[in-house]
Amino acid sequence: MDMSAASASANYSGSVPRTIAQKWGDRYNLADLGAKLDGSASDAAIIQSIYDDLPTNSLVEVPKNSRWDGKIKIPDPNKYITWLFDGHIGGFYPSPGGDGDVNITLSQGLYVGMVSKSAKHMNRPINALFWNMNSNFCGASCKNYAQYPAINASAISGPTSSGNTSAVNAELDSYGNTPSTAYDVGLNVFVKKMGQNSVWGIVDDIQDLSGKSPGAFGSWNEFDLWANGADIPTFDPSYGILQSGHRSIFYIAGSHIILPSWKARRHVTAWSAGQYDRPEPTSIQVRINNVPWLWYAVQPGTTGTINPHFPAPTQAVASYDGATTLSVSSIISGIISIGDYVTAAQPVRPFQIIAQLRGNPGGPGTYQIALDTGDMKESSFRSEGVYIAPRITDGTAVWQFGERYYQTIGSVLWLSSNTKEIGDGYDTVVGGDSSVRVDNAWLDSTSSSMGQNGAAVVRMKSGQPIDFTGNGTLAGRNKHTLSYSSGVGLSYTSLGFPVFGIHDDGSQQTGCSTPSAAGTTINDATIVGGPFIVVSASADAQGVKVDANMHDEGTSRTVVNGSSYKLYVYPINKNWAFIGKTAGSGILIPAYASVKLTTVSKYNHTIYAEYHPAVP
Incomplete structure:
Protein backbone atom coordinates (compact mmCIF):
# COMPACT_ATOMS: atom_id res chain seq x y z
CA MET A 1 0.00 0.00 0.00
CA ASP A 2 1.31 3.45 -0.91
CA MET A 3 1.05 5.30 2.41
CA SER A 4 1.94 8.58 0.76
CA ALA A 5 -1.26 8.34 -1.27
CA ALA A 6 -3.46 7.15 1.58
CA SER A 7 -5.67 9.78 3.15
CA ALA A 8 -7.44 10.40 6.42
CA SER A 9 -9.88 13.01 7.66
CA ALA A 10 -11.34 14.08 10.98
CA ASN A 11 -14.82 12.81 11.75
CA TYR A 12 -16.73 16.05 11.72
CA SER A 13 -18.59 18.10 9.15
CA GLY A 14 -16.41 20.22 6.90
CA SER A 15 -13.19 18.25 7.46
CA VAL A 16 -10.65 18.14 4.62
CA PRO A 17 -8.94 14.82 3.72
CA ARG A 18 -5.13 14.89 3.82
CA THR A 19 -2.58 12.26 2.90
CA ILE A 20 -0.55 10.46 5.52
CA ALA A 21 2.55 12.05 4.04
CA GLN A 22 1.02 15.46 4.54
CA LYS A 23 0.18 14.66 8.17
CA TRP A 24 3.69 13.34 8.80
CA GLY A 25 4.98 16.58 7.34
CA ASP A 26 3.40 18.55 10.20
CA ARG A 27 6.24 17.35 12.42
CA TYR A 28 9.45 15.40 11.99
CA ASN A 29 10.71 12.37 13.92
CA LEU A 30 14.45 12.30 14.46
CA ALA A 31 14.61 8.47 14.10
CA ASP A 32 12.64 8.62 10.85
CA LEU A 33 15.21 11.10 9.54
CA GLY A 34 18.02 8.56 10.07
CA ALA A 35 19.37 9.26 13.56
CA LYS A 36 20.44 6.17 15.58
CA LEU A 37 20.03 8.04 18.89
CA ASP A 38 22.63 5.83 20.59
CA GLY A 39 24.73 8.69 21.98
CA SER A 40 27.71 7.92 19.75
CA ALA A 41 29.99 10.50 18.11
CA SER A 42 29.02 9.22 14.67
CA ASP A 43 25.34 9.71 15.48
CA ALA A 44 26.04 13.28 16.65
CA ALA A 45 27.44 13.95 13.15
CA ILE A 46 24.29 12.45 11.58
CA ILE A 47 22.06 14.64 13.77
CA GLN A 48 24.15 17.69 12.83
CA SER A 49 23.55 16.88 9.14
CA ILE A 50 19.82 16.42 9.77
CA TYR A 51 19.72 19.72 11.66
CA ASP A 52 21.49 21.53 8.80
CA ASP A 53 18.79 20.34 6.34
CA LEU A 54 15.79 21.09 8.57
CA PRO A 55 13.76 24.18 7.64
CA THR A 56 13.42 26.85 10.30
CA ASN A 57 10.39 26.65 12.65
CA SER A 58 10.39 22.83 12.36
CA LEU A 59 8.89 20.67 15.12
CA VAL A 60 11.03 17.57 15.65
CA GLU A 61 10.00 14.64 17.87
CA VAL A 62 12.74 12.71 19.68
CA PRO A 63 11.55 9.15 20.46
CA LYS A 64 11.52 7.62 23.93
CA ASN A 65 14.71 5.87 25.10
CA SER A 66 16.87 8.23 23.04
CA ARG A 67 20.41 8.62 24.39
CA TRP A 68 21.10 11.86 22.48
CA ASP A 69 22.16 14.63 24.84
CA GLY A 70 20.31 17.30 22.82
CA LYS A 71 23.42 19.24 21.81
CA ILE A 72 24.08 20.66 18.34
CA LYS A 73 27.80 21.26 17.84
CA ILE A 74 27.43 23.91 15.13
CA PRO A 75 24.10 25.71 15.64
CA ASP A 76 22.60 28.21 13.22
CA PRO A 77 21.67 31.48 15.03
CA ASN A 78 19.10 32.24 12.31
CA LYS A 79 17.26 28.89 12.58
CA TYR A 80 14.53 28.04 15.11
CA ILE A 81 13.78 24.38 15.90
CA THR A 82 11.43 23.01 18.57
CA TRP A 83 12.59 19.62 19.86
CA LEU A 84 9.81 17.54 21.48
CA PHE A 85 11.36 14.77 23.61
CA ASP A 86 9.14 11.77 24.40
CA GLY A 87 11.53 10.78 27.21
CA HIS A 88 14.08 12.26 29.60
CA ILE A 89 16.79 14.68 28.45
CA GLY A 90 20.13 13.89 30.04
CA GLY A 91 22.14 16.31 32.18
CA PHE A 92 21.46 18.56 35.19
CA TYR A 93 20.85 21.47 32.83
CA PRO A 94 19.52 19.76 29.66
CA SER A 95 20.94 21.68 26.71
CA PRO A 96 18.55 22.86 24.00
CA GLY A 97 19.83 21.81 20.60
CA GLY A 98 20.59 24.92 18.59
CA ASP A 99 21.00 28.64 19.03
CA GLY A 100 17.55 29.87 20.04
CA ASP A 101 15.98 26.37 19.78
CA VAL A 102 13.47 25.14 22.38
CA ASN A 103 13.51 21.71 24.07
CA ILE A 104 10.26 20.33 25.52
CA THR A 105 9.75 17.13 27.48
CA LEU A 106 6.90 15.80 29.63
CA SER A 107 9.09 13.16 31.25
CA GLN A 108 9.36 13.70 35.02
CA GLY A 109 7.29 16.87 34.76
CA LEU A 110 7.15 19.57 32.13
CA TYR A 111 10.55 20.91 31.11
CA VAL A 112 11.06 23.70 28.61
CA GLY A 113 14.57 24.93 27.87
CA MET A 114 16.25 27.31 25.46
CA VAL A 115 19.81 28.54 24.98
CA SER A 116 21.09 31.70 23.33
CA LYS A 117 24.67 31.50 22.08
CA SER A 118 25.34 34.09 19.40
CA ALA A 119 21.88 35.14 18.25
CA LYS A 120 21.17 38.81 18.91
CA HIS A 121 17.43 38.36 18.99
CA MET A 122 15.48 37.72 22.21
CA ASN A 123 13.16 34.73 22.52
CA ARG A 124 11.40 33.34 25.59
CA PRO A 125 11.16 29.60 26.29
CA ILE A 126 7.64 29.95 27.69
CA ASN A 127 5.06 32.62 26.93
CA ALA A 128 1.69 32.80 28.65
CA LEU A 129 -1.01 35.30 27.69
CA PHE A 130 -4.34 35.96 29.35
CA TRP A 131 -6.30 38.76 27.72
CA ASN A 132 -9.10 40.06 29.92
CA MET A 133 -11.75 41.84 27.88
CA ASN A 134 -14.67 40.86 30.13
CA SER A 135 -16.70 43.95 30.97
CA ASN A 136 -19.24 42.05 33.10
CA PHE A 137 -17.00 40.63 35.83
CA CYS A 138 -17.56 42.30 39.20
CA GLY A 139 -14.22 42.71 40.96
CA ALA A 140 -13.13 44.50 44.11
CA SER A 141 -16.40 46.44 44.37
CA CYS A 142 -18.13 43.04 44.90
CA LYS A 143 -15.50 41.90 47.41
CA ASN A 144 -14.00 39.65 44.73
CA TYR A 145 -10.25 40.11 44.98
CA ALA A 146 -9.27 36.98 43.04
CA GLN A 147 -6.96 37.60 40.12
CA TYR A 148 -7.16 36.26 36.58
CA PRO A 149 -3.51 35.18 36.14
CA ALA A 150 -1.75 34.27 32.93
CA ILE A 151 0.07 31.60 34.95
CA ASN A 152 -1.28 29.96 38.11
CA ALA A 153 0.94 27.79 40.31
CA SER A 154 -0.43 26.01 43.38
CA ALA A 155 1.37 23.89 45.96
CA ILE A 156 0.02 22.16 49.06
CA SER A 157 2.00 21.53 52.22
CA GLY A 158 -0.11 18.83 53.86
CA PRO A 159 -0.57 18.10 57.57
CA THR A 160 2.14 15.39 57.45
CA SER A 161 4.60 17.38 55.37
CA SER A 162 8.14 18.28 56.28
CA GLY A 163 10.78 20.16 54.36
CA ASN A 164 10.18 23.30 52.35
CA THR A 165 7.27 23.86 49.95
CA SER A 166 6.93 26.68 47.45
CA ALA A 167 4.42 27.37 44.70
CA VAL A 168 7.03 29.13 42.57
CA ASN A 169 10.80 28.87 42.66
CA ALA A 170 12.93 31.28 40.65
CA GLU A 171 16.69 30.72 40.56
CA LEU A 172 19.12 32.84 38.57
CA ASP A 173 22.76 31.79 38.30
CA SER A 174 24.70 34.84 37.17
CA TYR A 175 28.23 34.23 35.88
CA GLY A 176 28.64 37.31 33.68
CA ASN A 177 31.32 39.93 34.26
CA THR A 178 29.99 43.06 32.56
CA PRO A 179 28.55 45.14 35.44
CA SER A 180 28.32 48.36 33.44
CA THR A 181 26.42 46.85 30.48
CA ALA A 182 24.22 44.13 31.99
CA TYR A 183 22.10 43.54 35.03
CA ASP A 184 20.56 40.17 35.89
CA VAL A 185 17.22 39.95 37.69
CA GLY A 186 15.97 36.90 39.58
CA LEU A 187 12.33 37.91 39.29
CA ASN A 188 11.25 40.75 37.01
CA VAL A 189 7.80 42.32 37.25
CA PHE A 190 6.97 44.79 34.52
CA VAL A 191 3.63 46.60 34.45
CA LYS A 192 2.47 49.24 32.00
CA LYS A 193 -0.42 51.38 33.24
CA MET A 194 -2.29 52.62 30.17
CA GLY A 195 -5.75 53.20 31.65
CA GLN A 196 -7.27 54.20 34.98
CA ASN A 197 -7.39 50.77 36.59
CA SER A 198 -5.52 50.65 39.88
CA VAL A 199 -2.22 48.85 39.28
CA TRP A 200 -0.19 47.06 41.96
CA GLY A 201 3.27 45.82 41.00
CA ILE A 202 3.48 43.05 43.61
CA VAL A 203 0.85 41.67 46.00
CA ASP A 204 2.39 39.45 48.67
CA ASP A 205 -0.54 38.24 50.77
CA ILE A 206 0.06 35.94 53.75
CA GLN A 207 -3.00 34.94 55.77
CA ASP A 208 -2.55 33.17 59.12
CA LEU A 209 -5.68 31.01 59.49
CA SER A 210 -4.29 28.78 62.24
CA GLY A 211 -5.93 30.64 65.11
CA LYS A 212 -2.77 30.04 67.14
CA SER A 213 0.01 32.28 68.41
CA PRO A 214 2.82 32.34 65.85
CA GLY A 215 5.89 30.18 66.37
CA ALA A 216 9.36 30.70 64.94
CA PHE A 217 9.28 32.56 61.63
CA GLY A 218 5.46 32.45 61.70
CA SER A 219 4.87 35.06 58.99
CA TRP A 220 7.83 36.64 57.26
CA ASN A 221 8.70 38.46 54.09
CA GLU A 222 12.43 38.01 53.80
CA PHE A 223 15.08 39.77 51.74
CA ASP A 224 18.56 38.26 52.05
CA LEU A 225 21.82 39.35 50.50
CA TRP A 226 24.81 37.07 51.04
CA ALA A 227 28.26 38.27 49.95
CA ASN A 228 31.77 38.97 51.23
CA GLY A 229 33.81 42.07 51.82
CA ALA A 230 33.08 45.75 52.26
CA ASP A 231 30.55 47.46 50.04
CA ILE A 232 32.92 50.43 49.71
CA PRO A 233 36.46 50.05 51.14
CA THR A 234 37.21 52.45 53.99
CA PHE A 235 40.17 53.82 52.03
CA ASP A 236 38.06 54.56 48.95
CA PRO A 237 37.63 58.36 48.46
CA SER A 238 33.85 57.88 48.23
CA TYR A 239 33.61 56.05 51.57
CA GLY A 240 31.32 57.84 54.03
CA ILE A 241 29.63 59.96 51.34
CA LEU A 242 25.86 59.57 51.54
CA GLN A 243 24.94 57.15 48.75
CA SER A 244 23.08 53.92 48.06
CA GLY A 245 26.34 52.05 47.62
CA HIS A 246 26.88 49.04 45.38
CA ARG A 247 24.80 46.61 47.43
CA SER A 248 21.27 47.33 48.59
CA ILE A 249 18.86 44.97 50.37
CA PHE A 250 15.88 47.05 49.34
CA TYR A 251 16.35 49.76 46.73
CA ILE A 252 13.53 52.10 45.73
CA ALA A 253 13.63 54.54 42.85
CA GLY A 254 10.91 56.82 41.54
CA SER A 255 11.24 58.92 38.39
CA HIS A 256 8.97 60.57 35.89
CA ILE A 257 8.51 58.98 32.46
CA ILE A 258 10.60 60.72 29.81
CA LEU A 259 8.32 62.16 27.13
CA PRO A 260 9.19 63.91 23.87
CA SER A 261 8.24 67.48 23.08
CA TRP A 262 5.83 68.40 20.30
CA LYS A 263 7.00 67.73 16.73
CA ALA A 264 5.53 68.87 13.43
CA ARG A 265 4.06 66.35 10.95
CA ARG A 266 4.25 63.51 13.44
CA TYR A 405 4.86 66.18 34.11
CA TYR A 406 7.10 65.74 37.18
CA GLN A 407 5.74 63.09 39.49
CA THR A 408 5.39 62.94 43.27
CA ILE A 409 4.94 59.79 45.34
CA GLY A 410 2.57 59.91 48.29
CA SER A 411 4.49 57.42 50.40
CA VAL A 412 7.49 55.14 50.07
CA LEU A 413 6.55 52.82 52.94
CA TRP A 414 2.99 52.90 54.26
CA LEU A 415 1.69 50.81 57.15
CA SER A 416 -1.98 49.97 57.25
CA SER A 417 -4.56 47.58 58.65
CA ASN A 418 -7.53 46.18 56.78
CA THR A 419 -9.78 46.86 59.76
CA LYS A 420 -10.72 50.11 61.47
CA GLU A 421 -10.15 48.68 64.95
CA ILE A 422 -7.10 49.78 66.93
CA GLY A 423 -6.24 46.39 68.46
CA ASP A 424 -3.78 45.35 65.75
CA GLY A 425 -0.25 46.64 66.12
CA TYR A 426 3.36 46.42 65.07
CA ASP A 427 6.03 45.80 67.70
CA THR A 428 8.80 47.33 65.59
CA VAL A 429 8.52 49.08 62.25
CA VAL A 430 12.25 49.38 61.54
CA GLY A 431 14.84 47.80 63.77
CA GLY A 432 17.97 45.70 63.92
CA ASP A 433 19.85 43.29 66.14
CA SER A 434 23.05 43.80 68.10
CA SER A 435 25.19 42.26 65.34
CA VAL A 436 24.48 45.23 63.05
CA ARG A 437 26.87 48.20 63.09
CA VAL A 438 25.56 51.43 61.58
CA ASP A 439 28.49 53.43 60.20
CA ASN A 440 26.54 56.43 58.95
CA ALA A 441 23.03 56.91 60.42
CA TRP A 442 19.72 55.12 60.78
CA LEU A 443 18.07 58.05 59.03
CA ASP A 444 20.02 60.53 56.91
CA SER A 445 18.36 63.23 54.82
CA THR A 446 21.35 65.51 54.31
CA SER A 447 21.42 64.83 50.56
CA SER A 448 17.66 65.32 50.04
CA SER A 449 15.91 68.62 49.38
CA MET A 450 12.78 69.21 51.39
CA GLY A 451 9.67 70.52 49.67
CA GLN A 452 7.92 73.71 50.70
CA ASN A 453 4.46 72.22 51.31
CA GLY A 454 4.71 71.15 54.92
CA ALA A 455 7.72 68.89 54.40
CA ALA A 456 9.51 67.48 57.43
CA VAL A 457 12.29 65.00 58.11
CA VAL A 458 10.35 63.58 61.08
CA ARG A 459 6.73 64.30 61.95
CA MET A 460 5.06 62.96 65.09
CA LYS A 461 1.67 63.19 66.73
CA SER A 462 1.34 65.06 70.01
CA GLY A 463 2.27 62.91 72.99
CA GLN A 464 4.45 60.45 71.04
CA PRO A 465 7.94 60.38 72.62
CA ILE A 466 11.47 59.96 71.36
CA ASP A 467 13.15 57.39 73.62
CA PHE A 468 16.86 57.81 74.35
CA THR A 469 17.34 54.88 76.73
CA GLY A 470 15.93 51.77 75.08
CA ASN A 471 18.23 48.89 76.03
CA GLY A 472 16.47 46.07 74.19
CA THR A 473 14.20 45.16 77.11
CA LEU A 474 10.59 46.04 77.86
CA ALA A 475 11.59 47.34 81.32
CA GLY A 476 14.20 49.64 79.81
CA ARG A 477 11.87 51.54 77.48
CA ASN A 478 10.81 55.16 77.81
CA LYS A 479 13.02 56.02 80.80
CA HIS A 480 14.41 59.20 79.25
CA THR A 481 12.17 60.70 76.59
CA LEU A 482 11.61 63.88 74.64
CA SER A 483 8.07 64.66 73.52
CA TYR A 484 5.68 67.45 72.66
CA SER A 485 2.20 67.81 74.13
CA SER A 486 -0.27 69.95 72.24
CA GLY A 487 -1.00 73.19 74.07
CA VAL A 488 1.68 72.50 76.67
CA GLY A 489 5.10 72.36 75.07
CA LEU A 490 8.28 70.37 74.67
CA SER A 491 9.21 68.21 77.63
CA TYR A 492 12.17 66.06 78.61
CA THR A 493 11.30 63.42 81.20
CA SER A 494 13.32 60.98 83.27
CA LEU A 495 11.64 57.93 84.79
CA GLY A 496 8.29 59.36 83.76
CA PHE A 497 8.70 62.71 85.50
CA PRO A 498 9.50 66.04 83.84
CA VAL A 499 13.10 67.19 84.23
CA PHE A 500 13.00 70.14 81.89
CA GLY A 501 10.42 71.61 79.55
CA ILE A 502 9.67 74.63 77.39
CA HIS A 503 6.05 75.69 77.31
CA ASP A 504 4.40 77.16 74.22
CA ASP A 505 4.43 80.58 75.91
CA GLY A 506 8.23 80.43 76.26
CA SER A 507 8.31 79.69 79.96
CA GLN A 508 10.59 76.96 81.27
CA GLN A 509 9.89 74.06 83.57
CA THR A 510 12.45 72.27 85.77
CA GLY A 511 12.29 68.79 87.23
CA CYS A 512 11.59 69.94 90.79
CA SER A 513 10.27 73.50 91.03
CA THR A 514 11.36 77.11 90.70
CA PRO A 515 14.67 77.71 92.52
CA SER A 516 14.23 79.69 95.72
CA ALA A 517 17.88 80.45 96.49
CA ALA A 518 21.43 79.63 95.51
CA GLY A 519 23.66 77.54 97.71
CA THR A 520 25.17 74.19 98.54
CA THR A 521 23.86 73.66 102.10
CA ILE A 522 20.52 73.88 103.88
CA ASN A 523 21.56 77.15 105.47
CA ASP A 524 21.97 78.73 102.03
CA ALA A 525 18.43 77.93 100.96
CA THR A 526 15.58 80.28 101.78
CA ILE A 527 13.25 78.70 104.30
CA VAL A 528 9.73 78.93 102.90
CA GLY A 529 6.60 76.77 103.03
CA GLY A 530 6.89 73.02 102.41
CA PRO A 531 8.20 70.00 104.31
CA PHE A 532 11.57 69.73 102.51
CA ILE A 533 14.05 71.40 100.17
CA VAL A 534 16.52 70.06 97.59
CA VAL A 535 20.14 71.20 97.62
CA SER A 536 22.79 70.29 95.05
CA ALA A 537 26.20 69.06 96.19
CA SER A 538 27.75 71.02 93.34
CA ALA A 539 28.72 74.62 93.91
CA ASP A 540 27.13 75.76 90.65
CA ALA A 541 23.62 74.47 91.47
CA GLN A 542 20.95 75.82 93.79
CA GLY A 543 18.64 74.90 96.61
CA VAL A 544 14.97 74.59 95.67
CA LYS A 545 11.61 74.41 97.41
CA VAL A 546 9.44 71.39 96.67
CA ASP A 547 5.63 71.28 96.94
CA ALA A 548 4.08 72.76 100.08
CA ASN A 549 1.15 70.28 99.79
CA MET A 550 3.40 67.54 101.12
CA HIS A 551 1.94 68.46 104.56
CA ASP A 552 -1.04 66.16 103.81
CA GLU A 553 -0.78 62.52 104.84
CA GLY A 554 -0.45 60.05 101.92
CA THR A 555 0.85 62.72 99.55
CA SER A 556 3.68 61.52 97.30
CA ARG A 557 6.18 63.31 95.14
CA THR A 558 9.10 61.90 93.15
CA VAL A 559 12.27 63.95 92.97
CA VAL A 560 14.41 63.10 89.93
CA ASN A 561 18.08 63.93 89.70
CA GLY A 562 18.49 64.40 85.95
CA SER A 563 22.01 65.78 86.31
CA SER A 564 25.51 64.43 86.84
CA TYR A 565 25.64 66.09 90.32
CA LYS A 566 24.63 64.70 93.70
CA LEU A 567 21.46 66.10 95.22
CA TYR A 568 20.53 66.19 98.92
CA VAL A 569 16.95 66.36 100.15
CA TYR A 570 16.62 68.08 103.58
CA PRO A 571 13.51 68.58 105.75
CA ILE A 572 12.42 72.22 105.70
CA ASN A 573 12.86 72.41 109.46
CA LYS A 574 14.22 70.22 112.23
CA ASN A 575 10.74 68.95 113.21
CA TRP A 576 10.50 66.82 110.06
CA ALA A 577 12.39 63.55 109.70
CA PHE A 578 12.82 60.77 107.15
CA ILE A 579 11.96 57.32 108.49
CA GLY A 580 15.20 55.74 109.70
CA LYS A 581 16.94 59.13 109.89
CA THR A 582 17.38 61.60 112.70
CA ALA A 583 15.21 64.71 112.58
CA GLY A 584 16.58 67.35 110.24
CA SER A 585 19.07 65.09 108.46
CA GLY A 586 19.02 64.75 104.68
CA ILE A 587 19.13 61.92 102.16
CA LEU A 588 21.32 61.61 99.07
CA ILE A 589 20.09 61.20 95.47
CA PRO A 590 22.99 60.08 93.25
CA ALA A 591 23.34 61.28 89.67
CA TYR A 592 20.40 60.30 87.46
CA ALA A 593 18.66 58.46 90.29
CA SER A 594 15.34 59.37 91.92
CA VAL A 595 13.50 59.08 95.20
CA LYS A 596 9.76 58.87 95.89
CA LEU A 597 8.82 60.87 98.99
CA THR A 598 5.57 60.11 100.84
CA THR A 599 4.18 61.94 103.91
CA VAL A 600 3.44 59.25 106.52
CA SER A 601 2.22 61.49 109.36
CA LYS A 602 1.76 65.22 109.39
CA TYR A 603 1.49 65.10 113.20
CA ASN A 604 4.77 63.28 113.78
CA HIS A 605 6.29 65.02 110.73
CA THR A 606 7.62 61.79 109.19
CA ILE A 607 8.41 61.18 105.53
CA TYR A 608 9.02 57.83 103.81
CA ALA A 609 11.71 57.80 101.08
CA GLU A 610 11.64 55.10 98.36
CA TYR A 611 14.92 55.10 96.47
CA HIS A 612 15.14 54.31 92.72
CA PRO A 613 18.61 53.81 91.22
CA ALA A 614 19.68 55.22 87.88
CA VAL A 615 18.43 53.46 84.76
CA PRO A 616 21.11 51.21 83.25
Missing part, protein backbone atom coordinates in the same frame (compact mmCIF):
# COMPACT_ATOMS: atom_id res chain seq x y z
CA HIS A 267 1.78 60.63 13.42
CA VAL A 268 0.21 60.15 16.86
CA THR A 269 -1.97 57.38 18.25
CA ALA A 270 -4.91 57.90 20.61
CA TRP A 271 -6.99 56.13 23.22
CA SER A 272 -9.53 53.65 21.91
CA ALA A 273 -12.03 51.55 23.83
CA GLY A 274 -12.86 48.62 21.54
CA GLN A 275 -12.96 45.16 23.08
CA TYR A 276 -9.92 43.95 21.13
CA ASP A 277 -7.99 47.23 21.31
CA ARG A 278 -4.62 47.68 23.01
CA PRO A 279 -4.47 51.47 23.05
CA GLU A 280 -1.18 53.29 23.58
CA PRO A 281 -1.96 56.99 23.27
CA THR A 282 0.88 59.35 22.36
CA SER A 283 1.91 61.65 25.22
CA ILE A 284 4.08 64.76 25.00
CA GLN A 285 5.71 67.21 27.39
CA VAL A 286 4.55 70.81 27.05
CA ARG A 287 6.25 73.66 28.95
CA ILE A 288 4.00 76.58 29.85
CA ASN A 289 5.60 79.50 31.73
CA ASN A 290 8.55 77.15 32.35
CA VAL A 291 6.29 74.60 34.03
CA PRO A 292 6.13 71.19 32.26
CA TRP A 293 2.74 69.54 31.73
CA LEU A 294 1.62 66.30 30.08
CA TRP A 295 -0.81 66.24 27.15
CA TYR A 296 -2.00 63.11 25.35
CA ALA A 297 -3.79 62.44 22.06
CA VAL A 298 -7.52 61.67 22.15
CA GLN A 299 -7.85 61.62 18.38
CA PRO A 300 -5.20 59.98 16.17
CA GLY A 301 -3.76 61.80 13.23
CA THR A 302 -0.80 63.84 12.04
CA THR A 303 0.33 66.99 13.83
CA GLY A 304 0.35 70.30 11.98
CA THR A 305 3.24 72.39 10.77
CA ILE A 306 3.11 74.99 13.56
CA ASN A 307 3.28 74.29 17.29
CA PRO A 308 -0.23 75.03 18.60
CA HIS A 309 -0.87 77.14 21.67
CA PHE A 310 -1.19 74.91 24.73
CA PRO A 311 -2.67 76.95 27.62
CA ALA A 312 -1.90 76.48 31.30
CA PRO A 313 -4.71 74.49 32.91
CA THR A 314 -7.17 76.09 35.29
CA GLN A 315 -6.82 74.58 38.76
CA ALA A 316 -10.01 74.35 40.80
CA VAL A 317 -11.75 72.51 43.63
CA ALA A 318 -15.06 71.02 42.49
CA SER A 319 -17.83 68.52 43.22
CA TYR A 320 -19.82 66.44 40.72
CA ASP A 321 -23.33 65.05 41.25
CA GLY A 322 -22.87 62.03 38.98
CA ALA A 323 -25.27 63.45 36.41
CA THR A 324 -24.92 66.81 34.64
CA THR A 325 -23.83 69.32 37.30
CA LEU A 326 -20.32 70.36 38.35
CA SER A 327 -20.07 72.70 41.35
CA VAL A 328 -16.81 74.67 41.54
CA SER A 329 -16.18 75.91 45.08
CA SER A 330 -12.88 77.71 44.42
CA ILE A 331 -10.49 78.64 41.62
CA ILE A 332 -6.80 78.30 42.49
CA SER A 333 -5.55 79.71 39.20
CA GLY A 334 -6.96 80.54 35.76
CA ILE A 335 -10.54 80.89 34.54
CA ILE A 336 -13.11 78.44 33.17
CA SER A 337 -14.33 78.71 29.57
CA ILE A 338 -17.32 77.01 27.99
CA GLY A 339 -16.07 74.05 25.97
CA ASP A 340 -13.21 73.25 28.37
CA TYR A 341 -12.71 69.70 29.64
CA VAL A 342 -12.45 68.65 33.30
CA THR A 343 -9.88 66.00 34.21
CA ALA A 344 -8.15 64.61 37.31
CA ALA A 345 -8.20 61.34 39.24
CA GLN A 346 -11.95 61.92 38.93
CA PRO A 347 -13.61 62.07 36.48
CA VAL A 348 -11.96 58.93 35.11
CA ARG A 349 -12.83 60.08 31.57
CA PRO A 350 -12.63 63.83 31.00
CA PHE A 351 -16.00 65.52 30.44
CA GLN A 352 -16.85 68.83 28.83
CA ILE A 353 -18.30 72.01 30.34
CA ILE A 354 -21.16 73.13 28.04
CA ALA A 355 -22.78 75.93 30.09
CA GLN A 356 -22.48 77.96 33.30
CA LEU A 357 -25.67 77.87 35.36
CA ARG A 358 -24.78 80.10 38.32
CA GLY A 359 -21.87 82.13 39.68
CA ASN A 360 -19.38 84.67 38.38
CA PRO A 361 -18.49 84.07 34.71
CA GLY A 362 -15.49 81.73 34.55
CA GLY A 363 -15.21 81.58 38.34
CA PRO A 364 -16.71 79.62 41.22
CA GLY A 365 -20.24 78.50 40.50
CA THR A 366 -22.35 75.74 38.99
CA TYR A 367 -21.68 74.35 35.51
CA GLN A 368 -23.49 71.96 33.20
CA ILE A 369 -21.36 69.16 31.76
CA ALA A 370 -21.68 66.58 29.00
CA LEU A 371 -19.96 63.20 28.73
CA ASP A 372 -18.10 62.21 25.59
CA THR A 373 -19.91 59.99 23.12
CA GLY A 374 -19.74 56.41 24.35
CA ASP A 375 -19.11 57.32 28.00
CA MET A 376 -22.13 55.98 29.84
CA LYS A 377 -21.53 57.30 33.38
CA GLU A 378 -19.04 58.98 35.68
CA SER A 379 -19.09 58.50 39.45
CA SER A 380 -19.91 61.47 41.65
CA PHE A 381 -17.22 63.08 43.79
CA ARG A 382 -16.98 65.82 46.41
CA SER A 383 -14.43 68.59 46.88
CA GLU A 384 -11.60 67.28 44.75
CA GLY A 385 -8.84 69.13 42.95
CA VAL A 386 -9.40 69.14 39.18
CA TYR A 387 -7.72 70.57 36.08
CA ILE A 388 -9.80 72.35 33.46
CA ALA A 389 -8.44 73.02 29.96
CA PRO A 390 -9.62 73.00 26.32
CA ARG A 391 -8.81 70.25 23.86
CA ILE A 392 -6.33 71.38 21.23
CA THR A 393 -6.79 70.55 17.55
CA ASP A 394 -3.40 70.03 15.91
CA GLY A 395 -3.53 69.12 12.19
CA THR A 396 -5.73 66.04 12.15
CA ALA A 397 -4.84 65.11 15.76
CA VAL A 398 -6.52 66.33 18.97
CA TRP A 399 -4.72 66.76 22.31
CA GLN A 400 -6.22 66.42 25.82
CA PHE A 401 -4.59 67.90 28.92
CA GLY A 402 -3.45 65.14 31.28
CA GLU A 403 -1.52 66.09 34.42
CA ARG A 404 1.72 67.53 35.75
